[in-house]
Amino acid sequence: MSAPTVSKSSPAPARAPHQLPVRRGSLARAVQRNLSAHGFLIGAVLCFSFFSWYPMVREFFLAFQKNKDGRTTWAGWSNLSYVFNDPAFWQAWRNTLLFTGLALVLGFAVPFLVAVLLNEFRHGQGYLRMLVYLPVMLPPVASVLLFKYFYDPGYGLFNRILGIFGIPDQQWLQSTSTAMISVVIAATWMNMGGATLIYLAALQGIPGELYEAAELDGAGLWRKIWHVTIPQTSLILSLMFLMQIIATMQVFTEPFLLTNGAGPEGSTMTVVYLIYQYAFNFNNYGGAAALGLVLLVLLAGFSAVYVRLSRTQED
Amino acid sequence: MATDTMRPRTLISPAQLGRRRGKVVYWCVFALVMVLFTLVFLGPMYWMVSGGLKTTQEFVKAPPTLVPTSVHPGNYGDAWRVMDLAKLLGNTLYYAFGALAFQLVLDVAAAYSLSKLRPLFGNVILGMMLATLMIPATVLVVPQYLTVLDVPVFERNLLNSPWVIWLPSVTNAFNIFLLKRFFDSIPQELLDAASIDGASALRTLRSVVLPISRPILGVVSIFAVVGVWKDFLWPMLTLPDPGKQTLNVGIYSLASGVPENWLIAALTIASLPTLILFLLFQRNIMSGLTAGGLKG
Numbered sequence: 001m002s003a004p005t006v007s008k009s010s011p012a013p014a015r016a017p018h019q020l021p022v023r024r025g026s027l028a029r030a031v032q033r034n035l036s037a038h039g040f041l042i043g044a045v046l047c048f049s050f051f052s053w054y055p056m057v058r059e060f061f062l063a064f065q066k067n068k069d070g071r072t073t074w075a076g077w078s079n080l081s082y083v084f085n086d087p088a089f090w091q092a093w094r095n096t097l098l099f100t101g102l103a104l105v106l107g108f109a110v111p112f113l114v115a116v117l118l119n120e121f122r123h124g125q126g127y128l129r130m131l132v133y134l135p136v137m138l139p140p141v142a143s144v145l146l147f148k149y150f151y152d153p154g155y156g157l158f159n160r161i162l163g164i165f166g167i168p169d170q171q172w173l174q175s176t177s178t179a180m181i182s183v184v185i186a187a188t189w190m191n192m193g194g195a196t197l198i199y200l201a202a203l204q205g206i207p208g209e210l211y212e213a214a215e216l217d218g219a220g221l222w223r224k225i226w227h228v229t230i231p232q233t234s235l236i237l238s239l240m241f242l243m244q245i246i247a248t249m250q251v252f253t254e255p256f257l258l259t260n261g262a263g264p265e266g267s268t269m270t271v272v273y274l275i276y277q278y279a280f281n282f283n284n285y286g287g288a289a290a291l292g293l294v295l296l297v298l299l300a301g302f303s304a305v306y307v308r309l310s311r312t313q314e315d
Numbered sequence: 316m317a318t319d320t321m322r323p324r325t326l327i328s329p330a331q332l333g334r335r336r337g338k339v340v341y342w343c344v345f346a347l348v349m350v351l352f353t354l355v356f357l358g359p360m361y362w363m364v365s366g367g368l369k370t371t372q373e374f375v376k377a378p379p380t381l382v383p384t385s386v387h388p389g390n391y392g393d394a395w396r397v398m399d400l401a402k403l404l405g406n407t408l409y410y411a412f413g414a415l416a417f418q419l420v421l422d423v424a425a426a427y428s429l430s431k432l433r434p435l436f437g438n439v440i441l442g443m444m445l446a447t448l449m450i451p452a453t454v455l456v457v458p459q460y461l462t463v464l465d466v467p468v469f470e471r472n473l474l475n476s477p478w479v480i481w482l483p484s485v486t487n488a489f490n491i492f493l494l495k496r497f498f499d500s501i502p503q504e505l506l507d508a509a510s511i512d513g514a515s516a517l518r519t520l521r522s523v524v525l526p527i528s529r530p531i532l533g534v535v536s537i538f539a540v541v542g543v544w545k546d547f548l549w550p551m552l553t554l555p556d557p558g559k560q561t562l563n564v565g566i567y568s569l570a571s572g573v574p575e576n577w578l579i580a581a582l583t584i585a586s587l588p589t590l591i592l593f594l595l596f597q598r599n600i601m602s603g604l605t606a607g608g609l610k611g
Contacts, residue, residue, distance in 0.1 A: 036516050037432030044425035045440060047485035050466060052447045055458035062458060120327055121345060128348070130597060131356040137593040140547055141563040142582040145570065146359050149366075149579070155377040157362070189355075197604050208324020215328055224326055250453040253547045257567065272453045279457045280552070292454035303449040 059296075062289035079290035089291070091266055092274040095180065096249055099270060102184040103248040108241060111192045115199035116229060129200070133193035140190065144257040147186040148173070151258075173259050176267040183268055187254045195240055202236040203229070235309065242306040246299050252276065271295055360586075367391060367580030374576045387576075394580040397573060402558065403565040404588075410550075410561060411543040413477055414484035418539045419532070421485045426494035427520050431506060441495070444488045453548075459483065460552055479553040480543060487542075490535045497531040498524060534603030537596060544589050 066075035083089055118128050135143055150157045151172035159169040172182045210228045219227060230237070252272040255261060261276070262269040271291065279288035331337045366374060367390050369383045394400065429437050463473040463483075473479040501524060509519040525532070543561075550561045560568070562585045570578055593600060 033432065034434045037428045037434035037437070040424040040428035040432060040516070041434065041437075041440065043421035044444075044485055044491065047421065047482050048444055048447070051459060051462065051483040052455070052486040053443065054467065055455050055462050056447070056450055058458040058462065059454060062461075116326065117344075117348065119325055121348075122332075122341075123345065124349060128352055129601065131352050133601065134356055134360070134590070134593070137541065137589045138586050139545055139563050139589065141567050142363070142586045143359075145566075145578065145582055146363055149575070150359070150362075155375050155379055157379055160378050194604060197601055203325075204323065206325075211324055211326060211328070221326070229326060246451065250451050252453060257547075275453065275457065276548075279460070285457060285461065288457045292457060296451060296454045299451045300449060307449070 059289050059292060062285055063293045064286075066286055075286055079286040080293075083287050083290045083294070086287075088266070088269065088274055092269050092271045095267065095269055096251070096271045098180055099184060099251055099255075099268075100245060100248045102181060103187060103251075104241070104244055106184055106188045107192060107195070107248070108244050110188060111195035112199050112237070114192070115196050115203055116225065118196075119200055119203045129197065132196045135190050136193040138190070140253050141257060143190045144186065144254060147182075147189070148258055151182055174264055176264045179259055179263045179267045183255050183258050183263075186258060187248075187251065190254070195244075198236065198240065199233065202233045206232045235312065239306065239309055242302050242309070246302050246306070249295070249299060363579055363583050363586070367394070367576060367583050369576050371574040371576050374574075374579070390576050390580045391584065394573070394577040395584065397577065398566065398569050398581050400562070400581060400584055403560060403562045404584075406559060406565075407544060407561045407563075408588075410477055410480040411540045413481045414543045415536055415539045417481045417485050418487060418490060419536065422487060422491050422535070423494055423525075423532070424520075426491050426498055427524060429491075430495045430498035431501075431503075431519075431524070432516060441491075444486075444491055447486065448488050456548060456552070459549075463553060473553070475554055475556045475559050480550065483549070484539065484543065487539070490538060493535060494528075494531060497528055501527060530599070530603075533596070533599045537592070537600055537603065540592070541589060 063079055064075055064077075066073050066078070114132065118125055118132075121128070149155075153159060153169060153171050153174065156172070158172065162168070162170065170178055173179050206229065210232065211224055214224050214228050250272055251270050255263060255268040255270055256273060256276075259268045261273045272295070275288045275291050275295075278284045278291060327337075332341055365383055368386045368388060369380070369390075370385065370387055373380060373384060428434060429441050463479050465472060473482075505523055506519055509523045514522065545563070546561075547563050547567075551564045551567075554560050554564065557565070557568070566578070566581050566585055569581075573581075
């Protein structure tokens, strides 16, 4: 789910094999060097070939193939049109976009605000950082099942807490209107630690003089955040924004474990869950691959922007 | 934590904080955040540990009790036996450390070759590896699954074998990228000196490169182990045999068949290893997260 910052170009090697001065026997030495260098690479390259590059190519083939009675034939665009004509397709996209939108509001804004707040503290920062990152280390099945118990309308903790404030009991995961937001709350709790720590590191890189200058100009707290903090962290904010979109549009585990995937009346069925259903419940690999291709094309756009932005960060 | 004078300037000016009103507001906000964060992030863990000590009747009682009325540590033992957690834990450790070993050997060798030995077409191979990061992982799950059912050339079905976790874990382009970037920063003169002394490429890797690279190796190792520990979809698909399952998948598939208090005790046990790892290596994990680029 993560994409790294990609370095533009590596510095030219001091002694690249093909740049050796031409001498007697230098060809043999170059060949030997290359052989040994490729020897170091071969294990990883084989793993990539079998488990990454080949499946990538296969994804494209699968999307345009049909498998009937053990015979594989070309299907043209029929897998794609089948997928587009499935009413679940549009529902899954609506749900996924809703999840992404809610996860951006919660999962993007909350870690940033928490980081800004923690950065001001002169005490206990180490403890608070550790707290925020703790859930990231839990196995997802543990955090998800915990939330399932908290959400229980009968003996769950959340309805008790709402009760203290006089808010009536909610159905949480069991109602079509609250199921998705419940999944988003759980997912934010589970995953916000990483983003918070990255923002904290970025905040610590802001030169203090900028705040002093803003104060001399009479800026208050909000104007300082708006005119110094956000512009100074804008690159990391936009990178994290894109990464959030890429990650949340692939959401699967949280709804799968919390609401058995589809949820009440399909209200938490996401695109990746639909891919899973096509492939492993209906044995429709062609449909799964076609749907995957749609997701891939969409996310590739975001990934491309991400790589462009992260290059500017490297410079 | 650094003292006031050592700290770099942040949003709120030290002068403002130094005033009486500033101090009062600071301590009020600080106390509120401390209590709130402890409740939000440690509260669920407390609830998990104490829930495992309750009886089933008490666990599903409304309203829930804050402190167990009677303590039943035996639940942990029952969960351990009934759900065969020793087996699941053993499996997960086996997969996680196997994946770690494969990644340390193959990814380190690959990054070293790409960074320092620089074979022909090295940049093309690196580009192709990094390109895999552009492909959403979930899209590849279906073709990857079909591939491990019948691996081409070898014509082997890897289902239910540890290889199905270990080998795909090597295709971690992010780790290769982190390692290569670190190796790039090692001065070439150091390697040249070793090579003048007659050291082979392997010897140079072992005696010069690896000892300097401890910090990055630590980060990569933690990511590798935690990655396997937290993975859910892939092991669920490729290790269907109950005797071969990981903790995550095993507990999930047994969840509906055991009493709630046993389940919650099992969750506590499953959470312990990564939590201990985190408390031990907190510093490395947190610095690796931010220094090693972006990973969230």
